[in-house]
Amino acid sequence: MAPREGSPLSLTALGQAVEAGDVDTVVVVFTDMQGRLQGKRVHARFFLEEVAPHGMEGCNYLLAVDVEMNTVAGYRNSSWETGYGDFFIRPDLATLRRTPWMPGSAMVQCDLLVHGPDGEQELNISPRAVLRGQLAAAEAAGFGCFAGTELEFLMFRDSFQQAADAGYAGLRGSTRYNVDYSILGTEDDEPVIRDIRNAMYAAGLTVESSKGECNLGQHEIAFKYDQALVTADNHVVFKTASKQIASAHGKSLTFMAKYDEREGNSSHIHMSLRGLDGSLAFAAGEGGRSSVFTSFVAGVQATLREFTLLYAPNINSYKRFQAGSFAPTAIAWGEDNRTCALRVVGHGAGLRVENRVPGADVNPYLALAGMLAAGLWGIRTQRELEPPLTGNAYERDDVERVPTTLREARDLFAGSGLARELFGDEVVDHYVHAATIELEAFDAAVTDWEKRRGFERL
The missing domain is CATH 3.10.20.70 (Glutamine synthetase, N-terminal domain)
Structure with a gap:
C-alpha cells in the first residue's frame, strides 16, 4: 500500500x-x-x-x-x-x-x-466561502458539522481522447453486466480502482471501501465522514485524481448524473451535528433522538424543493429522478427507506440524515452549505418533523415532488426569500444566473435525440 x-x-x-x-x-x-x-x-x-x-x-x-x-x-x-x-x-x-x-x-x-x-x-460567491459561511453560523449556534459524500462514477474501456473523438457515443463500459457488490465482476477493473484507493489513502483521505454498482462500468468508492469542509475538499480532490488515474490506465470515467438510460451516478450526502465540545447533538437517551435532530431534518425537508438547485445544478442532473431508480422523486423522509429523498439511518453517535437528491455532478460545497443552512434554520424555528413515510415513496401521490427540470429548480431558488435570507442576494443571484446560462445553451442546442427522432420521419 x-x-x-x-x-x-x-x-x-x-x-x-x-x-x-x-x-x-x-x-x-x-x-x-x-x-x-x-x-x-x-x-x-x-x-x-x-x-x-x-x-x-x-x-x-x-x-x-x-x-x-x-x-x-x-x-x-x-x-x-x-x-x-x-x-x-x-x-x-x-x-x-x-x-x-x-x-x-x-x-x-x-x-x-x-x-x-x-x-x-x-469572495462570498466562491463555493468554499458559501460553505464557510454556514459553518460559521453552525459554530455560532454551538455546533460542528460532520458529513460524508458517497460518489458513484462510470468507467469506460475507452480513453478520454477516444471518447471525445467518438463524440461520447458508443463507449464501452468497463464491465459487461450488473456488478453491484460483485467481487468477480469487478476483477478486471481492480487495477484502476486499487490505484485510486491507494492514492487517496496516501493523500490523506480515509478510504472505507469500493464496490461495483448496477450500470455498466459503474463503481462507488466510499470515504469516512469528516468535518464538512474537509469532506468537501476531499471530494473534489478525489474527482480530479480518479480521472487522472483512469487516464493513466488508458481509460476514462464520468461523474455525469445520468450518462444513459440505465442507472445514474449519485452522490448521497450524510450529515450530522455535534456540540463544539464533541458531545452528541442528534442522539438523546438510550437510542433516542433529540429535538435538535428532528428540527434539523424537518428544516432540510421543508426547504428541499427551494434548495434543489444546490443539490442538482445541471440540466443533466434531473434525468436521474426516475421512479424505481433509487434516485428520489418524493420529498419525504423515511426510516432507512431508500425510496425517500431523506433517509434517516444509524443510532447514537452514528445517527445521521442522508440526502439522496444530489448526483455525482454536484458541487459539494454548495450542497453541504444548502443542507446545513436548512437544518440550522429548522433548529432555530423549532420546526416539527412529520411522521416518517413508510412503504414505496415512488407510488405516493400525497407528497411534494423533487423538481423535474433545472428551469423549475432555478425559479424556485430565485424566488426563495429564505434562500436570500440564509445565503444573501449576491450568492443567490450568482448561481441563479449560472443556471440561466446553462438553460440558454441547452435551449439553443440541437440534440442527437432530435436528429434520430425527426431526420427522416418528420
Whole structure:
C-alpha cells in the first residue's frame, strides 16, 4: 500500500521533500462553480518562498464562466465592463498534501479573496466561502458539522481522447453486466480502482471501501465522514485524481448524473451535528433522538424543493429522478427507506440524515452549505418533523415532488426569500444566473435525440 507519510503535509516536510528532490511542483488549486479544481502548477521552491507566505493572483472570470470556459455576460463580480481583474488566491496550508498520482508533486487548496473597502475579504460567491459561511453560523449556534459524500462514477474501456473523438457515443463500459457488490465482476477493473484507493489513502483521505454498482462500468468508492469542509475538499480532490488515474490506465470515467438510460451516478450526502465540545447533538437517551435532530431534518425537508438547485445544478442532473431508480422523486423522509429523498439511518453517535437528491455532478460545497443552512434554520424555528413515510415513496401521490427540470429548480431558488435570507442576494443571484446560462445553451442546442427522432420521419 502507498505510504501515508506527510498527509496532511507541513511546510517543513514539504521543504525537506524539495531538498531531497522528491517534490518539484506544487499544484495550487481552488474549486470553481462547477465543482472543478482550477489553478496553476508552481515550482516547489517558488511556492515555499513566495506563494505559501504571500499567495498569488488569478483572473476573476474563473467564477463567471460556463462549463466550456466561455465568458458570459450578467455576472456582477466579473465582466468585460469591470475589466476582468484578478482575485487573490490564498493557500489553506491545512490542505497541503502529497499527490502520488502526480509524480514529484504536492497540492494545496485555496480560498479566494478580493480587495474591499475594509481590506481583503473572502469572495462570498466562491463555493468554499458559501460553505464557510454556514459553518460559521453552525459554530455560532454551538455546533460542528460532520458529513460524508458517497460518489458513484462510470468507467469506460475507452480513453478520454477516444471518447471525445467518438463524440461520447458508443463507449464501452468497463464491465459487461450488473456488478453491484460483485467481487468477480469487478476483477478486471481492480487495477484502476486499487490505484485510486491507494492514492487517496496516501493523500490523506480515509478510504472505507469500493464496490461495483448496477450500470455498466459503474463503481462507488466510499470515504469516512469528516468535518464538512474537509469532506468537501476531499471530494473534489478525489474527482480530479480518479480521472487522472483512469487516464493513466488508458481509460476514462464520468461523474455525469445520468450518462444513459440505465442507472445514474449519485452522490448521497450524510450529515450530522455535534456540540463544539464533541458531545452528541442528534442522539438523546438510550437510542433516542433529540429535538435538535428532528428540527434539523424537518428544516432540510421543508426547504428541499427551494434548495434543489444546490443539490442538482445541471440540466443533466434531473434525468436521474426516475421512479424505481433509487434516485428520489418524493420529498419525504423515511426510516432507512431508500425510496425517500431523506433517509434517516444509524443510532447514537452514528445517527445521521442522508440526502439522496444530489448526483455525482454536484458541487459539494454548495450542497453541504444548502443542507446545513436548512437544518440550522429548522433548529432555530423549532420546526416539527412529520411522521416518517413508510412503504414505496415512488407510488405516493400525497407528497411534494423533487423538481423535474433545472428551469423549475432555478425559479424556485430565485424566488426563495429564505434562500436570500440564509445565503444573501449576491450568492443567490450568482448561481441563479449560472443556471440561466446553462438553460440558454441547452435551449439553443440541437440534440442527437432530435436528429434520430425527426431526420427522416418528420
